[in-house]
Amino acid sequence: MKDFFTRNRTISIAVIGLLLVIWELVSRITGARQILPGPADSITALIHLFGEPGFLSSLTSTIIRGLLGFILAFGCALVIGILSGLNPVVEAAFRPIIVLFRSVPVISIILLALIWFKVEQVPVFIGFLTMFPLLSTNLTQGIRQTDPKLVEMARIYHVKEWRILREVYIPSILPYLFSGISSALGFGWRAVIIGEVLSQPRYGIGSMMQEAQSFLLVAEVIAWTLIAVIIGYFFEGINRMFESKIVRWNR
């Protein structure tokens, strides 16, 4: 089994290496390094970014906006998702709203949000609207998948309903919750950055990307993209760490 994972990791690293080589080659062959800078140029741009004024403010602003959107989405999803899973009437009431959130194109929401909210609030709102349906649907699914025989057992033993919720339903939805957080954050960071690109708050990864793009600083756009990817990986790692600490019984 260990050999299997080592082999898979070697294959992944080899593919990444190959892509980097192709990228560098295409960049050299076309000779248009300003339009398509190679990996080395992009890494250099990334290192330069660290020293630039406003780098830390942009990074922290985006993270704070993403986390704010996530906390709002998580809070609402916790209440609505769990109630929808427990009660079909609540689910019927909220289903159209969830479906609406999932179906409306992000760009429409951003255009409307630009009219309705302050520029600082737009990315948070976009993040919230992207993450909320994913979290809520996963929580409802988790409640639905709770083994009814375990609930029946708890009722036979006269366990109080609030304890059934806390000790039977909640633990059984945890794997769904973590998977929901993973996909919500995956889409959420991208949505927040799109929101920043279009709403142009003073600081934010999206604002910096837009600025670099308008000056045709492609290497800088790629460097900010790499930072966005690193943020995504970092929070995915935190999510996995919590999952492995909390969902211990699955191991």
Add this chain to the structure above:
Amino acid sequence: MEPLNLKLSHVSKHFGDRKVLDDFSLDIRPGTVTCLFGPSGCGKTTILNLLAGLMVPTGGSINGFQNQRISYIFQEVRILPWKTVLANVLFPLNGLMPQEDALRHAREFIRMVGLEKEECRFPGQLSGGMRQRISIARAFAYPSSAILMDEAFQNLDRKLKFNILESFKNIWTKDRRTVVFVTHDEEEAISLGGEVIFLGHQPLEILKRVPVGEVPEGKWKNLVAEIYGQ
């Protein structure tokens, strides 16, 4: 706690066209041990589920268990995978007694089923038989008026099964809970004493009620063969 009187009066239970019970009556005296013995699929579990209030009869009436505490060992293991062995046994005890007493009580029954070394492990780390023993410990530890057991010992090896049954018999002589258990194992059927009710095929009927003490040792096989004609 007052022992529980269990009674099914002219009960019918239909699943679509299938009549599992039809005008079936059964009276079980409180504080006794009763074994429901019969072939697989004859409807023994349906009787337990009706007694436990987990099923609603199609017709007839059921008396005896309203608002009373019962323990139920299900045929399939119903334990919480996210709780350790100890936490699973404590699950119905929490809130019923002070924490210290609940812990002592739970540990007593965990020891009885031989899981004292595994009390901090999760069910996923244990074998099927060990998981079933958690259900047994939980049911015995719960201070109930009646215990219902549905093929509770089928996954256990013979020696362990009879050790647990023997320990349970000792406890039962003190608390005299009403015990109704389902099995198709002849040896298990007579292990706790009391009365064996032989059940026939669907719609379920009582073929014979035999107090265990009335049949001489070694004659059970003959009796079963006589009742079921083989």
